[in-house]
Amino acid sequence: MRKTLLSKSFFTAAVLALAVIFSSFQDKGKYTITGHFSELPDGTVMELVPSGTHKEEKPVASATVKSGRFTFTGSVDGPRYFFVKIADGGYSGFNLMVENAEISVTGKATPAKDGKGRSFTGIQVKGSPSHTAYEEKSSLRGRLNTLYEAYHERGKAVTDELSAARNAKDTARQKEIMASDAWKQFEKEEHAFFKTVGDSITALITANKDTWWGPFLMLTNFSYFTPEQKPLFEQFSKEAKESYYGQVVHADLYPKSYIGQQAPSLTFADVSFASIAKGKKYVVVDFWASWCGPCRKAVPALKAFYAENSKDVEIISVSIDKKDADWMKADKEENFPWHSYLDRQDLADAYQVKAIPAMFLLDAKGIVVAENVTLDQIREKIK
Structure with missing residues (x-):
């Protein structure tokens, strides 16, 4: 009898163990994003919207805030870039790199200065290694912003003068200012800044040409593509080109032509x-x-x-x-x-x-x- 009980106990334990293992494998195929923001009002609806695709995207998940907390669940085929935003809150939100993991996001959601929406600050993300990598690769923006502010501060006097002349519609004064050494110096620094921006972004993308990060960084550093960006894409490895973001860039850079073909449907509610x-x-x-x-x-x-x-x-x-x-x-x-x-x-x-x-x-x-x-x-x- 003891042998029978032992066998049954062993069988039950084995089934439970398998269930736990199976459950853990299932969990690895999902993400759970838990947000906790102080000053975020109860009842606020938060949305998880795909970003970095150069397209208007629809939310893939939504959640209602309770006690400053909200939760999204779902799955992704690989690291994906999202914008977490307040529904109908304009651009009130923050960027987040999501992967199938337990991800926690904390911070503050103070009322925006213009009285519209909220400002998300002090954001801390845990559980998403790809988000940590994203922040490291995005640090370039902070350095470029510092350079931008510096040369604009140096040229503030002359740019303020020109702005005042334009507001006054004083054409003669505008020409005088734009012929001055101060304005020419500002233009020289501005040209140098934008060259630095272009060179820095190209170097960043090239340094990541062998993985999906390369095409992803193209998408997040260019508002739109022109044929001039094609050589940048063509340097990518096969793996990078065939990645999710590689395919997004390719479709954007090499759009399908409809010339000679039936146009996408233009039937509206009241007329064909x-x-x-x-x-x-x-x-x-x-x-x-x-x-x-x-x-x-x-x-x-x-x-x-x-x-x-x-x-x-x-x-x-x-x-x-x-x-x-x-x-x-x-x-x-x-x-x-x-x-x-x-x-x-x-x-x-x-x-x-x-x-x-x-x-x-x-x-x-x-x-x-x-x-x-x-x-x-x-x-x-x-x-």
Whole structure:
């Protein structure tokens, strides 16, 4: 009987041990982020948003604050860069490198000076080695900020003078200041600073060319890419290029062309593309936003173009504003005589819009004729 009891006990213990081992393996495939911030009000909704991808990303998790604490859980395929933010709090938040681990983040969340959102300070991150590495690799920014502040402090007197002259619309005084030795010295230091920035960032990326850090650092140090950054990417190892961030950079640097192909769907809530294009030869898709100065300045020329060509050309303005109210206010101010919509379908991403204003020319069947074109180029295309 004792032998039977012993066997049963051993079997039970073995099953429990296996369960613990299996559970530990499961935990290794997940992350748990625990945040604890003083002065963060109860009821505040926090979001975990992918960052560093040069795209507008949606939250992958959200949590409500209780006693200054919140928790996110999930999994990632490798270290990933996130922005932890207050929902509807603008840019109130902080960056965090996440990996599958138990991660704790502490700090303060004091009211921002402008009265909007909160300022997250004194942040301490534990449990994420990749975040520690990120902070080390990002220390360059602190050094560059110090250089920036130093040369601006040295040139403060002359830049203040020029600013005052511009505000007073004193053209003669502006020319006098810009011809002075003080201004020329400021410009010389500014040129040297930006050369240092470029050289330093290139050196940092090159030093990490064999791992995913290389393409990741490209994404976080350049707001957008131009063909000039292609050689920087091409130096990466096969491993770096094939990494998650390597693929993101490649897609950004070498975007797929839609010319000659069907454009991403432009069907809106109350109207289809076919009805918009009916009776027309071409459709211009114009991406803009209420806060985009160049977009707003281009409206009169676009209206003049439409007045001349509305028989054959229709226009669809697509705003990438985040808030309905901002779009509606600007839309009313501009009083577009054509179709105008807010981007609720991630059309900017589908059309691979990197900067605005951005215009695309489609034929009446929705085939892309030209991408990222100017109004003058459109005129040439529709002749």
